[in-house]
Amino acid sequence: MALVERVPETGPWAQLYGYSRAVAVGPLVLTSACTADVEARPHLKGDAAGQAREAFRTALDAMVHAGAGVSDVVRSRLYVTDPVHADPVGRVHGEFFGVVRPTATVVIVSGLFHPGQIVAVELEGFRAWRDID
Template identity: 50%
Template sequence: MTAIAGEGPVVTRLGSGGPWEARYGYCRVVRAGSLAITAGCTSTVDGRVVHVGDPAAQTVQALRIGLDALAEVGAGPGDVVRTRMYVTDRSHADEVGRAHNAVFGAVRPVATMVVVAGLIDPEHLVEVELEAWLG
């Protein structure tokens, strides 16, 4: 992760160097006091979509990327209090939900799953956001 200047010592902003961050002006993860939030995470690794056509594997990869980002600011899976999942096809909901359960079944954060018309890359089937509380 790469540190990005914030508004003072209370806010930490880290970028992953992903292909869209600099272009669109955002960070992978921001920690503001006790709250840590990730940007949308997909199954993009080294600029390439991995697990093309597999919504469950894309979910696991996206969650791993989000959890790795949260770890960079001191948050672990047990600190996650909210997740959001965006899926491009309603038929993927059960696979995505089961993959989410495999990671967060013991934690049980609040969660939202929304069907969307599409994501930034047509090979993306799912995008996730994570929020953690370190209070």
């Protein structure tokens, strides 16, 4: 039984920087920071809520691939580039996790990797123990 399972990231940076979209270690599942693809979806530039929705979908998709779901999330970290984005991002967090109510931390950062990105999210959760080939 393998104790570590990696959910691969398909973008070029993952190969260059050597990271996974998510990693499951036993029951624990952790995601990398997830952001909106503002190059492919330029209409999301400046839209904190829209970027948060896309980032949460990406992170939750990785959680599902690792065997966990929305109700298994116990911690979220929300990174925003300006304090004015905290409220719209927090409201989107509530749309996804209002019933689950994981812990949540909002961090104001000076910038994200790509110009136009204003939101990044990380999730942590637990899945049921299972055998992994």
